Amino acid sequence: MMNTTEILKSIMQDPELNSQALLFNSADAAAKSIPILTPQSVAKTESKQADKSHQIKISTQDAHVYYGESEAIKGIDLDIYENEVIAFIGPSGCGKSTFLRMLNRMNDSIEGCRMTGKVLLDNQNIYDPTLDVVMLRAQVGMVFQKPNPFPKSIFENVAYGPKLHGLARDRYDLEEIVENSLRKAGLWAEVKDRLNQPGTSLSGGQQQRLCIARTIAVSPEVILMDEPCSALDPIATAKVEELISELAQQYTIAIVTHSMQQAARVSNRTAYFHLGHLIEVNATEKVFSQPDHELTEAYITGRFG
Template identity: 75%
Template sequence: MICRSVDVYYGEDQAIFNVSLDIGRNEVVSMIGPSGCGKSTFLRCLNRMNDTIEICRVTGEIALDGENIYGRNIDVVPLRAQVGMVFQKPNPFPKTIYENVAYGPRIHGLAQTRKETDELVETSLIKAGLWDEVKDRLDQPGTGLSGGQQQRLCIARTIAVSPEVILMDEPCSALDPIATAKIEDLIDELREQYSIAIVTHSMQQAARVSQRTAYFHLGYLVEVGPTTEIFTKPRHKLTEDYITGRFG
């Protein structure tokens, strides 16, 4: 995914300034920075979630497979299957565990028969590291799972429609340390098949899960580079001040 000169406006106010950033195949890019710096706003541009906000306007180019996702002929429904989103708070549908995962493949025509649907549900739950915990209760409500399990169910729901890119907006902020560790391990496994962009408040998490890290400040992308370099030899004083805890 290639982003060039992206600006975001809410009415007259500009929230994102001239951001250019690539999200490569088989890599995790972490976006870090203080609250209100534009990380989540930028992330939401990548699958046009900001379209749901009337006063929001996005300019610049965001390309997936060489096509500008803001082009006039782009249908956002298949786009949001290609670029899936996992939110801060787990949000399973008020349906069974099975139906949560089967819903997307059905509406996108990815599964024609019950057998195909069963296989997709099982494969997605296996990839999300949840199958062994739920395989005997697929007909029970997804909302009855623990917080960490619900978040993995939401990840299974996202990957069931075969996305290219997975966006994660602070996916562990509502979870305990054990559930967080499971999600982080999962992110590392999913990287083998998907491009992943994650917004996180936790610098330790960014250091653990990502290959590259982007530091945002007041709507600007201050710097982006290999995660180890950003945390040990940042080029910009703003980045260094944030990482060493001088502000944030």
């Protein structure tokens, strides 16, 4: 069985490496015992040095999320720093997408879902009942797993948000916002001569970048991405990953991914979730090469997935 250092090397050097093959690395790995999750074993580990050198953009404090009586997120404390890319990884059903959606209250629309604790954006609790949720979702945008362009033209897809929020003074201003957003999304050169065509006429990868441009157009501070490449081919995935690195210069980005290779390629830090707990968060290279928690090591070495 590969050790964690070898796994990191393969992740970084081979973009085509199949993540499912990694999760089931060998029969020997599957046969080994998986650590038992106890309250004592769930102590989150994180580099102490990072706290002093980064400004906190989002902070969750004793965050719990419930679907009816079922607890999906179990008392998570996490700081997300300004202009970083943080990846959330873990087995299916571990709570990473629920946690991501909690960061801009997307879970509010789910019947029976409730949240306790605090989520602070620039030190303001986003669950304050007086807070404008529409404005929150402009500040903290979301890019979903499946590209979801509006049934409108390419231009109107990007212009919709600025119109809704009154961000454009006139038509010229609106056109400038649309062009700048498409440029930032790496799409302008491909669509500048067909802005009146339907957004749905684009390829899957182009549609996802259109959705990213739509998010950028309302001037967010944070961009949440829920498996943004899972429906894309390798070429389109590479373009989106390159875009993420460029966007991180201006935005704070949190990305949920099932691909450990992708987490290694795009993120500064990686957070590992397990059964609703945040097990470990640290610099991505350290998480993959020298994890502090045995559950993290068991996951990245393929002992369970």
